[in-house]
Amino acid sequence: MDFLPVNRMEMKERGWDQVDFVMVTGDAYVDHPSFSTAIITRTLEKYGYKIGIISQPDWKNVESFKIFGRPRLGFLVNSGNIDSMVNHYTSFKKRRSKDEYSPGGEAGHRPDRAVTVYGNKIREAYRDVPIIIGGIEASLRRLGHYDYWDNKVRRSVLLDSSADLIVYGMGEKTIVEVAEALDGGIPIEEITYIRGTVYKTKDKTRIYDYIDLPDFEEIKKDRETYAGSFKIQYENTDSISAKVLVEKYGSVYVVQNTPTPPLSQMDLDDVYDMEYMRDYHPMYEEAGGIPALKEVKFSILSSRGCFGGCSFCALTFHQGRVIQARSHESIVKEGKSFIEDKDFKGYIHDVGGPTANFRVRACDKQVKYGVCRDRQCLFPEKCENLNVDHKDYLSLLRKLRKIEGIKKVFIRSGIRYDYLLYEKDDEFVEELCKYHVSxxxxxxxxxxxxxxxxxxxxxxxxxxxxxxxxxxxxxxxxxxxxxxxxxxxxxxxxxxxxxxxxxxxxxxxxxxxxxxxxxxxxxxxxxxxxxxxxxxxxxxxxxxxxxxxxxxxxxxxxxxxxxxxxxxxxxxxxxxxxxxxxxxxxxxxxxxxxxxxxxxxxxxxxxxxxxx
CATH class of the missing domain: 3.30.750.200 (Transcription Regulator spoIIAA)
Incomplete structure (x- = not known):
């Protein structure tokens, strides 16, 4: 087990003459399951694909995108774990002095709008290579969107980045389907059928069972039209109930396929049971490492998705509202692995997800019908169909506390107190206070x-x-x-x-x-x-x-x-x-x-x- 190659020499040491995919990322290279680059590349590796990683390339020099040569199947691009503009600027649009995802916390290692810049530089380097963009920056810019930093409505990042395809959402299943299609000889422009992707086309007759969104020029000019378009998008984020969405840009259509279904527990376990180095690449040691790893290195992701429905949160568009929970066995296995790490002091920093105490589906009806288009589970009041259950989470925390070598298990990723208040007894609150709060x-x-x-x-x-x-x-x-x-x-x-x-x-x-x-x-x-x-x-x-x-x-x-x-x-x-x-x-x-x-x-x- 080792880090994936970060240069041609390491590629040759593995006996490879060419990689299948090159992953270009705005973050430093950290091989830990809290980092999207690690999950996507290790998933592809598991399916037999050869991956090279270019982390934080010199975006002003096209040669920095050629260090592996032309990949056999294509380039994968993300901005890193955080949107590059949020990473660079405060809410008052002031430049940040630090970047927790860069060597030593030093700012300046990635460009503004990293996905767009990287995509265009790759297109300059290789005119006809497939480019697939993903991650938080691409996922949330997949259609026309208001851009706070420019104070205007911008086009889909698919068009601005010169990419061929967007993989939106978490992407593990989707990227494997895309890889298999390319490996099977299907041209990138013909990969229009995979869920969880966004593509562009001039031929609207190929699309079926879709909703026409207002044209880009309309949402750009009229705010009420923009709000109406956003409402349609908001109501079509569930894998069961969503329709294909089409947004017109002159003679080009940007098409958002329906979301990928949530991962099963077995599939989610597989993602986190893969072998990771669980550390940053040694090339960053001299600079002092990667600060962002410190807090999450000994944290455990227990679940994905959130039915909390907070208006300021983008989880509805990225992870979705359906809860996906890992098995106790997978989580306990990860907890036990911490004991072997020389840096582990006995403290698990967090066991949670977007909302720590969401580990069961909000509603049994979601299995057949998906999430409600026009109703929330907790707002303005609790839905009568809401499942309120902390027993599974309690059982999991008790198992982790019993692991020899574990001194304390903290919960830091947020408790939804209204959901907890609807519980019939105080059992969870008592154990929360006694064992999991510092x-x-x-x-x-x-x-x-x-x-x-x-x-x-x-x-x-x-x-x-x-x-x-x-x-x-x-x-x-x-x-x-x-x-x-x-x-x-x-x-x-x-x-x-x-x-x-x-x-x-x-x-x-x-x-x-x-x-x-x-x-x-x-x-x-x-x-x-x-x-x-x-x-x-x-x-x-x-x-x-x-x-x-x-x-x-x-x-x-x-x-x-x-x-x-x-x-x-x-x-x-x-x-x-x-x-x-x-x-x-x-x-x-x-x-x-x-x-x-x-x-x-x-x-x-x-x-x-x-x-x-």
Missing amino acids: GQLKLAPEHVSPKVLKALGKPSFDIYKKFIEKYEKVNKKMDMKQFVVPYFISGHPGSTMKEAVELAEYIRDMGHMPEQVQDFYPTPGTLSTCMYHTGMDPRTMEKIYVPNSFEEKKMQRALMQFRKKENYKLVLKALKAAGREDLIGFDRKCLVRPPKTSDGENRKGGGTRKKR
């Missing part, structure tokens, strides 16, 4: 305002408060002092300054200020981004307020950390804009003191009070 439990109520929570697709804040009561009650019963760290979001559609102040007042009453603040980030493929761009909720087509100026976004963010000195002027301005001067003063309910006059006194209205 003093602080991180939860994401996101906001306190009913209006904003509705836009977010999150439950009533009263449900969060009920869970806090339960959590505190259980901790008191066990004589444990553990706390909840809530995550809140600022600047989300639906939040005026009034709602932002309402959130700040709750934070004031909590007695402690959040260390981290999450600004709403309009990334491709989310309901919230559609709201941000169009000013309407695509689920209802009703208008919604959008705080889209940087100044307002900064004020809403500052309110969440009103005690910070550097935020004083912004908080003062925000309170005045909201008409909440009653929160400027000396009372304990006030967020900030009045500004000082030239003589060093604080002034509010017509009176003054000397500084104590």
